[in-house]
């Protein structure tokens with residue numbers, strides 16, 4: 001009797017839901033010219049048309065999972081010579097298998113193509129703007145503004161979660177760390193904190209002092225956060241190097257975060273005891289010269305400790321920058337060249353207690 005009831009009910013359930021789920025599953029997910037049906041991976045470009053200056057094509061990959069789920073954006077290469085962050089996402093493009101994924105992953109491996117090709121750090125050489133400072137962008141500005149505008153519309157607005165990848169640029173010696181930017185919205189902050197712990201980098205900056213105007217969000221992750229999408233920033237790699245350990249940190253961190261978001265099977269690996277940093281202190285050069293460091297990336301320094309010295313071109317010591325507070329050297333100038341206003345080091349100040 002039980003069996004016969006089941007037999008009569010099940011076909012009804014299938015009839016009721018199958019047509020809907022079949023049509024939903026056949027809907028391709030499209031970003032730019034990349035359009036992937038469920039269970040497929042597609043490549044293409046976000047085409048930034050020419051305006052007051054040249055246009056550009058930003059590469060994009062859509063990995064549309066075989067099973068339904070959320071949309072995660074992985075964006076890197078705003079600074080095109082932060083190579084580890086680019087290579088890690090390139091590896092994810094190859095490794096992510098739509099058959100194993102619940103939901104959709106949008107991968108942007110290289111926002112700033114001109115920076116990469118011309119080996120220009122920090123900015124887009126087409127308009128001399130950083131490509132992580134002009135969000136949400138505008139349709140009629142320079143190339144960086146127009147690219148930021150399209151990434152906001154086509155990537156951020158279409159996503160549920162976002163990870164922005166960076167690292168030490170050509171002239172920055174950086175130890176790996178992440179940013180967690182609480183918004184004050186408890187449910188969103190709990191998710192983003194889960195993401196940053198699942199990512200697993202062992203130093204995490206609590207980034208509270210951020211623009212709150214959705215029309216002037218400035219940074220990519222902040223653009224997503226202000227639109228209600230939990231997001232984090234991760235950094236690894238330094239000074240033009242592509243070390244396997246650094247690439248692995250970003251690749252494995254991404255996979256663990258995807259497990260935390262239930263987009264991949266398996267358990268995430270949460271970092272148990274990260275060092276939480278409550279502030280960053282910049283040490284800036286007040287003149288040109290030759291930089292001789294006495295500390296390394298990751299060194300813990302006491303207040304007043306000498307970080308290095310600067311000479312003029314005739315060998316005379318003209319500056320001995322010291323740590324204004326006790327902290328950890330997150331990154332420092334990796335090359336001898338120094339001009340007035342350059343960043344000598346960034347110190348992370350350890351939080352008095354972990355965030356709740």
Ligand SMILES: [Zn+2]
Pocket residue numbers: 078079082165166167
């Ligand atoms: Zn960067």
